Amino acid sequence: MEYLQKCFYKSTGWQEENIFPNITSSSQSILDFQIPNGCKLDISSKTTDYSASSFTLSNYNVINGSLAYLYSSLPLNNTVGTKNISLQEAISGFKVLEPIYKEETMDNFKKFGNRNLLLYGRMYFPGSALESMVIKQLSPQTQLLIKSISNPNIAKNGTMIIYLQSNTPKFSREFVYSTNEALMGFRCLFNFGNTNNSKSEYQNSSAIIPKLDNSMVSIGTEVWYAAMTMSPGFSTAFRYSTKSTSTGKPLTMTLACNPILGQMSSTYTIKTSVASTFSSKYDFNLYSYSSNLSLGFELYNNSKRKSDSNDYDIMKSSETLHEKSLLFTPDDKSTPTVISSHHHYPSDHSHIDSHSQPHQKETVISAFQNLVNESEFNSVVRVSTSLSDKMLKLLWEGRFKDFLVSAGTRISINEFTHQPEFNKFGISFSYAN
Amino acid sequence: MSQITLSDESKERIIKLLDYARTISHYGFIPMILYLGWSSTSNKPNIFNLLSPFPTV
Numbered sequence: 001m002e003y004l005q006k007c008f009y010k011s012t013g014w015q016e017e018n019i020f021p022n023i024t025s026s027s028q029s030i031l032d033f034q035i036p037n038g039c040k041l042d043i044s045s046k047t048t049d050y051s052a053s054s055f056t057l058s059n060y061n062v063i064n065g066s067l068a069y070l071y072s073s074l075p076l077n078n079t080v081g082t083k084n085i086s087l088q089e090a091i092s093g094f095k096v097l098e099p100i101y102k103e104e105t106m107d108n109f110k111k112f113g114n115r116n117l118l119l120y121g122r123m124y125f126p127g128s129a130l131e132s133m134v135i136k137q138l139s140p141q142t143q144l145l146i147k148s149i150s151n152p153n154i155a156k157n158g159t160m161i162i163y164l165q166s167n168t169p170k171f172s173r174e175f176v177y178s179t180n181e182a183l184m185g186f187r188c189l190f191n192f193g194n195t196n197n198s199k200s201e202y203q204n205s206s207a208i209i210p211k212l213d214n215s216m217v218s219i220g221t222e223v224w225y226a227a228m229t230m231s232p233g234f235s236t237a238f239r240y241s242t243k244s245t246s247t248g249k250p251l252t253m254t255l256a257c258n259p260i261l262g263q264m265s266s267t268y269t270i271k272t273s274v275a276s277t278f279s280s281k282y283d284f285n286l287y288s289y290s291s292n293l294s295l296g297f298e299l300y301n302n303s304k305r306k307s308d309s310n311d312y313d314i315m316k317s318s319e320t321l322h323e324k325s326l327l328f329t330p331d332d333k334s335t336p337t338v339i340s341s342h343h344h345y346p347s348d349h350s351h352i353d354s355h356s357q358p359h360q361k362e363t364v365i366s367a368f369q370n371l372v373n374e375s376e377f378n379s380v381v382r383v384s385t386s387l388s389d390k391m392l393k394l395l396w397e398g399r400f401k402d403f404l405v406s407a408g409t410r411i412s413i414n415e416f417t418h419q420p421e422f423n424k425f426g427i428s429f430s431y432a433n
Numbered sequence: 434m435s436q437i438t439l440s441d442e443s444k445e446r447i448i449k450l451l452d453y454a455r456t457i458s459h460y461g462f463i464p465m466i467l468y469l470g471w472s473s474t475s476n477k478p479n480i481f482n483l484l485s486p487f488p489t490v
Contacts, residue, residue: 047483051470055486067486071466073473121463130459150459157455 003090003432004052004070004079005135008118011074012137017095018172019165020187020220023237026252027267029092030279031296031384033395035408036426044432049075054122054432068122073115081433083402087300087377090404091397094269094277094298096243096250096369127153142166182227189220214365215242234260248368249273262286274371275300296384300377391423404430 009016016022038060046052054068082090118135129151136144148160159180166173169191176185193216217240224233237256243249251270257263262285269279281294379398385391395408410424439447467483 043486045486047485048470048474048478050473051467051483053484053486067463069463069466069470071469071473119462119466119469121466123463128459130462132462150455152459 003085004072004076005118005120005133007076007079008072008074008116008135010078012116012143013140014137014143015167015169015172018167018169018189018191019174020172020189020222020237023189023218023220023239024254024256024267025092026094027254027269027279027281030094030269030277030298030382031267031281031294031386033382033384033393033408035393035395035410035424036406036428037424038426040426040428042428042430044430046076046079046433049077052076060426064125064127066122066124068120070121071117071119073117081402082399082404082431083433085404087380087397087399088372091380091406094250094252094271096271096372127151129153129158141168181229183224184227185222185224185233187220187222189218192217192219214245215240217241232260234258243365243368246364248364248366250368262288271372274368274375275377290388292386292388294384294386296382298380298382300375300380400429402431402433406430 006016008014017025038058040056040058040060042054042056044052044054050072052070052072054070055065056068057063057065080089116135116137118133120133122131123129124131129149132146132148132150134144134146138144143165145163145165146160147163148158150158156179159178161176161178161180164175171188171190174185174187176187177183178185217238219236219238221236222234225231226233235256235258237254239252239254241250241252244251249271251268253269254267256265263283264286265281265283267279267281269277271277276297276299278297279295283292283294285291379396382393382395382397384393389412391410391412393408393410395406397404397406399405405427407427408425409422411420412423413419414421471477471480471483
């Protein structure tokens with residue numbers, strides 16, 4: 001269902017990475033990943049083009065289940081079942097951040113119009129608690145998001161959070177109101193650099209101007225105020241994301257600080273190769289001088305190139321083909337031969353001289369990106385450890401027949417006996433078509 | 434300045450009304466999603482197909 005939400009965002013041209021809570025999402029997905037609790041089975045299916053349903057059964061403490069339905073005013077055409085989905089799409093991992101161009105967001109608006117709507121409801125059994133979500137697009141760059149939980153058995157019958165988000169290539173703003181303690185919040189994120197240029201203009205000018213287009217600098221802040229308890233909150237974060245010009249490998253650095261609690265946290269995440277990502281995080285508290293170093297990595301395996309007959313692949317590659325198509329010689333992957341696409345260059349330029357400096361930079365970066373996009377993996381292992389918490393988290397996600405399986409455990413050292421013990425263990429199966 | 438004063442009876446009535454509205458939205462939300470999904474599809478699928486979360490052949 002999260003995947004369908006992502007597909008909806010993709011169709012409406014909504015940039016998920018451009019909002020403040022996702023500023024540290026890359027390092028979070030490698031260091032603070034979720035481990036399934038107990039045994040869980042998740043079956044989802046797309047009943048019609050506009051609706052989908054899902055059924056979940058889990059045995060955490062007691063056997064419980066939930067039934068979810070989703071309606072989208074946009075046809076869910078770009079969705080893929082668990083059988084054909086690429087693992088990188090299915091699980092949230094390192095995200096390569098690209099500067100956002102105005103043209104792209106406007107394109108989607110023209111294609112689908114505005115006023116798009118997504119409704120999602122999930123009912124939990126036993127207890128009949130209802131979890132609901134409404135996404136209403138008010139204009140191409142504004143959306144209203146309402147999430148609520150309604151449960152007759154809890155005090156005040158549940159809670160509701162309302163988000164009013166506006167998201168443009170240059171900045172994003174978000175007003176949040178939660179009925180729980182009348183919490184009010186304002187979050188914003190600002191991207192530095194020129195986003196007004198359209199993508200094609202940028203490519204034409206790339207030969208002359210030394211390029212900084214591979215990096216992205218964002219600064220964001222959030223202010224909270226809980227009206228009932230009169231407690232304020234404030235934090236700010238900085239993100240720098242770039243791609244190495246010599247190897248084409250993307251990396252992201254973030255620095256977040258909360259002056260009220262004196263908490264500072266810096267992260268560094270780098271995609272070290274096509275199949276691996278490494279992330280480190282250092283937390284420091286100015287008031288208590290306590291610190292914590294967390295390290296984590298993810299490793300994909302069983303890589304193979306996608307077959308061209310796959311429909312989904314064709315859809316995806318058509319986007320990259322727009323810029324450049326790359327051919328790899330099987331023996332030597334590090335020196336890709338580049339053939340320019342027919343849209344931009346005349347045919348006599350079909351073999352670009354790879355020694356020319358600006359082009360070489362671009363080819364290395366796009367070669368790495370294409371290699372990542374075209375690789376298909378069978379499983380991924382994530383390991384994360386934290387020094388002061390003395391714990392180790394392991395997660396394996398992979399494919400078993402048509403199912404996506406994820407199994408994980410958390411091992412920590414007992415403070416009193418100094419013996420390692422299993423805190424958490426879980427396995428989850430999911431199937432979607 | 435005159436204030437609008439509500440009698441206890443009407444206060445009770447409003448509370449009751451809000452309570453009903455909450456119950457209706459609690460149980461009516463999912464049927465509404467299903468109806469919207471059903472009505473926007475051209476071939477009007479069977480209600481059982483729409484309800485079942487299991488993939489149909």
